[in-house]
Amino acid sequence: xxxxxxxxxxxxxxxxxxxxxxxxxxxxxxxxxxxxxxxxxxxxxxxxxxxxxxxxxxxxxxxxxxxxxxxxxxxxxxxxxxxxxxxxxxxxxxxxxxxxxxxxxxxxxxxxxxxxxxxxxxxxxxxxxxxxxxxxxxxxxxxxxxxxxxxxxxxxxxxxxxxxxxxxxxxxxxxxxxxxxxxxxxxxxxxxxxxxxxxxxxxxxxxxxxxxxxxxxxxxxxxxxxxxxxxxxxxxxxxxxxxxxxxxxxxxxxxxxxxxxxxxxxxxxxxxxxxxxxxxxxxxxxxxxxxxxxxxxxxxxxxxxxxxxxxxxxxxxxxxxxxxxxxxxxxxxxxxxxxxxxxxxxxxxxxxxxxxx
Amino acid sequence: xxxxxxxxxxxxxxxxxxxxxxxxxxxxxxxxxxxxxxxxxxxxxxxxxxxxxxxxxxxxxxxxxxxxxxxxxxxxxxxxxxxxxxxxxxxxxxxxxxxxxxxxxxxxxxxxxxxxxxxxxxxxxxxxxxxxxxxxxxxxxxxxxxxxxxxxxxxxxxxxxxxxxxxxxxxxxxxxxxxxxxxxxxxxxxxxxxxxxxxxxxxxxxxxxxxxxxxxxxxxxxxxxxxxxxxxxxxxxxxxxxxxxxxxxxxxxxxxxxxxxxxxxxxxxxxxxxxxxxxxxxxxxxxxxxxxxxxxxxxxxxxxxxxx
Numbered sequence: 001x002x003x004x005x006x007x008x009x010x011x012x013x014x015x016x017x018x019x020x021x022x023x024x025x026x027x028x029x030x031x032x033x034x035x036x037x038x039x040x041x042x043x044x045x046x047x048x049x050x051x052x053x054x055x056x057x058x059x060x061x062x063x064x065x066x067x068x069x070x071x072x073x074x075x076x077x078x079x080x081x082x083x084x085x086x087x088x089x090x091x092x093x094x095x096x097x098x099x100x101x102x103x104x105x106x107x108x109x110x111x112x113x114x115x116x117x118x119x120x121x122x123x124x125x126x127x128x129x130x131x132x133x134x135x136x137x138x139x140x141x142x143x144x145x146x147x148x149x150x151x152x153x154x155x156x157x158x159x160x161x162x163x164x165x166x167x168x169x170x171x172x173x174x175x176x177x178x179x180x181x182x183x184x185x186x187x188x189x190x191x192x193x194x195x196x197x198x199x200x201x202x203x204x205x206x207x208x209x210x211x212x213x214x215x216x217x218x219x220x221x222x223x224x225x226x227x228x229x230x231x232x233x234x235x236x237x238x239x240x241x242x243x244x245x246x247x248x249x250x251x252x253x254x255x256x257x258x259x260x261x262x263x264x265x266x267x268x269x270x271x272x273x274x275x276x277x278x279x280x281x282x283x284x285x286x287x288x289x290x291x292x293x294x295x296x297x298x299x300x301x302x303x304x305x306x307x308x309x310x311x312x313x314x315x316x317x318x319x320x321x322x323x324x325x326x327x328x329x330x331x332x333x334x335x336x337x338x339x340x341x342x343x344x345x346x347x348x349x350x351x352x353x354x355x356x357x
Numbered sequence: 358x359x360x361x362x363x364x365x366x367x368x369x370x371x372x373x374x375x376x377x378x379x380x381x382x383x384x385x386x387x388x389x390x391x392x393x394x395x396x397x398x399x400x401x402x403x404x405x406x407x408x409x410x411x412x413x414x415x416x417x418x419x420x421x422x423x424x425x426x427x428x429x430x431x432x433x434x435x436x437x438x439x440x441x442x443x444x445x446x447x448x449x450x451x452x453x454x455x456x457x458x459x460x461x462x463x464x465x466x467x468x469x470x471x472x473x474x475x476x477x478x479x480x481x482x483x484x485x486x487x488x489x490x491x492x493x494x495x496x497x498x499x500x501x502x503x504x505x506x507x508x509x510x511x512x513x514x515x516x517x518x519x520x521x522x523x524x525x526x527x528x529x530x531x532x533x534x535x536x537x538x539x540x541x542x543x544x545x546x547x548x549x550x551x552x553x554x555x556x557x558x559x560x561x562x563x564x565x566x567x568x569x570x571x572x573x574x575x576x577x578x579x580x581x582x583x584x585x586x587x588x589x590x591x592x593x594x595x596x597x598x599x600x601x602x603x604x605x606x607x608x609x610x611x612x613x614x615x616x617x618x619x620x621x622x623x624x625x626x627x628x629x630x631x632x633x634x635x636x637x638x639x640x641x642x643x644x645x646x647x648x649x650x651x652x653x654x655x656x657x658x659x660x661x662x663x664x665x
Contacts, residue, residue, distance in 0.1 A: 009661075040460065088443055090390075147643045150388070150443055150657075151589060155632040155639075158582060162632070166625035282447055289444050322462040327455020334448040335430060338440035345439075 010347040018344055025340035029332040036328065047315060047325065054314020055307035061314065063197040067268065069306035070201040071096070071260045075284035076302055077212045078256030080293045082135075084216060085249045086229040091138065091153030093281025094160035095131040095254045097274075099261025101164055102130030104183065104272035107190035107265070108172070116189045123190065123262050131258015132251045134160060139250035143243035157281065165274040172272070183272045192267040199267035206299075208256060213295040215252075225249045257281070283309075286334050305330060361614060362494045362607075367568065369606025370505050371396070371560040371577075375584035376591070376598045377512050378424070378556030383588055384516065385549040386529035388657040390446030391431055392557050393581025394453020398423040399558025400565035401457035404572050407469050413476040416566060417559065424558020425551045427453055432550040436543060439659045450581070458574050469570035477501050477567050501563050506599075508556065513595040525549060529653030532660040542660060557581070583609075586635035589642075593652055605631045 034044035055065045075092050082089035103123040110119050134156060141147035167183065174184040192199045216222040224245050228235045235242055264276050287305050291298035312326030375392050382389045403420035410416070431449050434440045477499045481487075485496040495506075516522040527535040528545045536542050565576050583605055590605075591597035608631060612624025 007661075090443065090447065141640055141643075145640065145643050147640050151585070151639050152636055154390070154582065155586060155636045158579060158632045159629050159636075162625050162629040165628075166623050169625060170623050279451070282451060285444060285447055286451065289441075322459045324455040324458030324462070327451050328459055329455075331448050331452025331455060334444070335434055335452070338445055338448070339434050339438040341440060342438035 007346050007348055010345060013344050021340050021343055022337060025336040026333060029336035030329070032336070033329045033332050036332075037325075042321065047319065047321060050315045050319055051308065051311030051325075053311075054318065055311040059197070061310065064313075065303070065307050065310040066198045066202055068309050069302050070199070070205050071264055071278075071280045072284055072287060072306055073205045073299055073302040074201075074208050074260045074263070075257050075280050076288040076291070076298050077208050077295055078253040078260075079284050079288040080212060080291075080295060080298065081216070081225065081249050081256070082253040083288060083293055084229050085225045085246065087139075087142065087246065087249065087253075088150040089135065089138075089153050089250065089253050090150060090285060091135065091156045091254075091281070092257045092284055093277040093279070094153070094157035095134045095257035096261040096264070096277040096281055097157075097160040097164055098134040099127040099131035099258030100265040100269075100272050100276040101160075101167075101261070102126035102128075102258060103190075103262035103265045104172075104186075105130075107186045108184065108272075110187075110190070112187045112189060114189055116193075119189050120192065120266070123266060124259065127258045127262035128255040129258070131261060132255040135250040135254020135257070136247065139247050139254075143246040161274055161277075164272060164276070168272070168274050185271050186266065190266055191270060192263065194267075199263065201263040201267060204259065204263070209295045209299050212256075216295070221245070221248060283330065286330060290334065290337060359490055359493045362603075363497070364610055364614075365603050365607030366494060366498060366502065367606070368610050369602035369604075370502050371563045371568065371580055372584055372587060372606055373505050373509060373599060373602035374560030374563065375557045375581060376587040376602055377508055377595055378553035378560065379584055379588045380553075380591075380593055380595060380598060381512065381525075381549045381556070382428075382553035383593065383653055383656055384525050384529045385546045386532055386653055386655045386658065386660070387431075387435060387546060387550055388442045388446065389428070389431055389449070389550065389553065390443060390585060391427060391449025391453060391554075392584050393577055393579070394450035394456075395424040395427040395554045395557035396453075396561030396564070396577045396581045396584075397457035397575070398427050398453045398561065400561035400576050401461040401572075403558070403562030404469065404565040405460065405464060407473045407566055408464060408467055408572075411470040411472040413473050416473055416562065420558040420562030421555040422558070424561070425555040428551045428554020428557070431554070432547050435659065436546045436550070439661060442657045442659070454575070461572055461574065464572040465574070467572050469566055473566060474570055499567055501559075501567055504559075505563075509595050509599050516595060526653075529655060532655045532658070536660070536662060557584075560584070583631050586631055589652065590631075590635055590638055 034048070037044040037047055054061060056062055075096065079089055079092055103126060106119065106123045106126050110122070138147070138149050138152040138156060141152060142149045169181045172183045174182050176184065192201060194200065195203065216226065224235065224240050227238065227240065228242055228245050232242060260280065261276060265272050269276060283305060287298060287301045291301045308326045308329060312323035315321045315325065316323040375396055379389060379392050399420040402423035403416050406419035407416040427449055431445055434445045435442055479497055479499050481497040486492045488496070516525070524535065524540045525545055527538070528540060528542055532542060561577055565572060569576055587598060587601050587605060591601040608627050612622050612627045615622045
């Protein structure tokens, strides 16, 4: 074989060099998104400016952006715990949906007179349990039988969504909804209060950042999860109980996603709907990956992605351009970043070296 | 009964295209979770082309190019740049979903032109269409459906009866061994990922052109994920994929049909069955440690010759 370009594995690259490659990748993805818009006959500069304005232009828009960042961040944190273990939890969408189901289970059945903190606490606990159970099912099969978790967690998403759709169109349909297939609105004692115009989920999200950071970096369990992720063999050799670690990590992962369901049902939708997870479970995989599974970086990445989502909603109203442009831009950013990682891991050298096979 | 089974076939055709597409991709060792996205891209570009040109041939071409284009991005990022399969595939789904909504927005509520609809109207195949029972179910369908049959048969012949098909199996099963035996790994992966994407695009176009000929957002509605499930359900076998698609397609309309008969079954409970069935199969496959049911050995693993 006569190769003009030789690819070799690179030793660790300097942080600054890595940062340059990522920056270039993100810039290229934005240029590429601009070209796509241009080809479709739209003015990219105007659209990008409107996205920024729509996300950060007024106090209310910033509040909207933050409201979208909450579910994205908490879900990403849940995914980070699983991904650190090399466990492909792509079932966040379903875990969020089941968390919302758990919250609704309480909200739709408690008396209107019950005090708000108590109701919210009960909703929170059931949401965590439901999200955790939904993650526990694939986890136990992975731990005991080695069942492929990618497909398992993926399928669990749709089981959850179809289940809630069934409730929404069937047993839980609002009798006062004049036939419209929806579940009754929650009572006012089930709604999360706001602080600075954003539901208090944001405080919880920040607490979660600190919790996940501390848990992963400064506790024995967190360390064990990382070891299992790097090498199951090493973990086994060190005498770790791998099944237990898998299950604990997934309970945390699913539990965190479950809280997102509660926050979205209580503060945003104010009821349970089948589309409650709204794609956050999938977008969070992207944000978790982009932040290199670092909870603190993740907070910033999620803010940026939430801004993109909010900006997309805004341009739909102001320019009549579909809000789906946010999905296009997000997709392009990740394609470029994923592609750019190649240049971090491998070195290209040009020349006529003969390959020694 | 025959009418119901004929509707099952119609409901199964988009699944069949996408399942065969994903099957070819996975045989090459790549798990592409972008099926939903590629189907949506095919559905949108197919519809837009049909609307603007009224030409059935160009419609199909646009759908093929849309799916293949999405798959090409995936192939560049995973095969050449060796990025993670799962994350790249999910990104493709997010990208494709956004892309189809975005470019389809001006067409919301528009219908497929009459010329295209007429071209894809049901036509009985002479002789075959007259076979009792079988004829009305399988051979009084539209041209798109007949094309799906051909794709299905061709892919089975290709996989089991040709040298290239055998090589492909080797690439997915053990990439390093295939490389050592002189098979051009990169070329095989690219071809099958792209052809797979093109088939997903066609599956999407069947939905937006034939099944639901008025443009609406999210016309694919999760069928891409059912296709991912089906590939496992049918154990990577195109002939089983044919029957599996009709079965899962049938499940997607069973509840409504039963309601027409006055039986009160929720469609949404039936909608769960494909996913639950796939979970059960995945669990059994690992429990029995059966090679056949577990799929290609190197599925989802990136290959780097120097790390061999």
